Amino acid sequence: MALARIDLPQEARPGELVEVRIVIQHPMETGFRRAPQGERVPRNAIHSLVCRYHGAEVFRATLSTGIAANPFLRFFLRATQSGDLDFWWLDDDEVQGAAKTHLVVSS
Amino acid sequence: MKRRDFIGSLAALAVTPHVSTTDPLVWSFTRGMPVLPGRVKLEVPALAENGHSVAMTVKVDSPMTASDHVRAVHLIAEKNPVRDMAVFYLGAHCPRAEVSSRIRLNGSQRIVAIAELSDGSFWSDAAYIEVREAACTDGG
């Protein structure tokens, strides 16, 4: 299961703009590299990623090998109420990954 | 599309577009609609020391309301072996049309960001990045 690091403000007020940053441990293998013995390392990149806040989709991305290894994403959502931020992703090897954090929203 | 907007689009087309609409990759999501330069801002360094990881931010000038927002932003590389780099799906729920990531570049080249708006129009920005290689290339 790939590790991920999610960065969120400690707390947000309702209606406030929240900056979300995530970095996911994944080689985003292009399929063009060669291993020491000369054989090609097959392509394996995260191709689909979804972020849900309180169950509703707030961000979705289709990624490709043009995104650097250990992919980093930064986007914005609007705080409504305290709730979980759930990330889910899938790579070319059909391996799923997930990461979760909690956004505290207080008035 | 209102006549006003149509004429505006024609005027915008007088400016050199960033992409050719007949480019099959572009066609796959624009279906021939004109891609107008403007409203999108692609922020990348002019010079990247290393093509493995280059910081990229794309911003679209949009109120992000239910009736006027960015549906998606497509990121395309001119010279990467795989030209489609990413598609970021935003939507009316998204408060700010701004996404950052790190891209991988196979040498110096131009990249293009195309935003699809809720009214079905497409807008774009392009940037040229000079990519240097490391002098002491590794075997390990």
Added chain:
Amino acid sequence: MRKYLILAALIACAAEAQNRSGLEFASEEVRRLQASDAENPGMLWVDQGAKLFAQKCASCHVSMKGVAARYPAVEDGRIVTLEARVRHKEAFAYESDELLALTAYVAHQSRGMPMNTKISEKDVEKGKAAYYSRRGQMNLACAHCHEQNWGKHLGAETLSQGQPNGYPAYRLEWQKMGSLERRIRACMFGLHAELPPYGSDAMLELELFLVWRANGLPIETPAVRR
């Protein structure tokens, strides 16, 4: 040989007066990445290390603060690196994600602290000789680039002093975390020289010298380098 060593000592004195981290020679992108824990990919390995530490080490060990600053060390006449110490209970493979993660975690606990190894000049005689010896098809010694020409350009790169204070580091070239030994081998590869095996005497002696030379530089793990 003696003349060479005297010259080496003189150069070393001059250089030591201004020990500079590789960060000073890095590009804006690299510096930016290292400065942000939220964006630094190396932190993924530190996180993994924290988990592994809790699972495998916490039953005996509590705080690792200050530990990395004392390594490599000379114990009973043998050179012991941080990696070797971390492997003392479970022999993780060199350059495995587990070993990199644990080493990065331990070193990260000393981030900001100056390297403070208790090694004497006598301990690093062999490593120092290696540092000033020409090698490989390029027939260059480490000192030629990293002592005589740091700050200048080699191709598109700015030569650093070759300091070890940020390791294990996330190197863009590797697109992952790597150890100091891996980096030394990569340098040797650039010289088209024979690569000293991981954990070999030649490698350990060179590592010891590099850290002795860097004494006082703050630990930056997880550093980001090109």
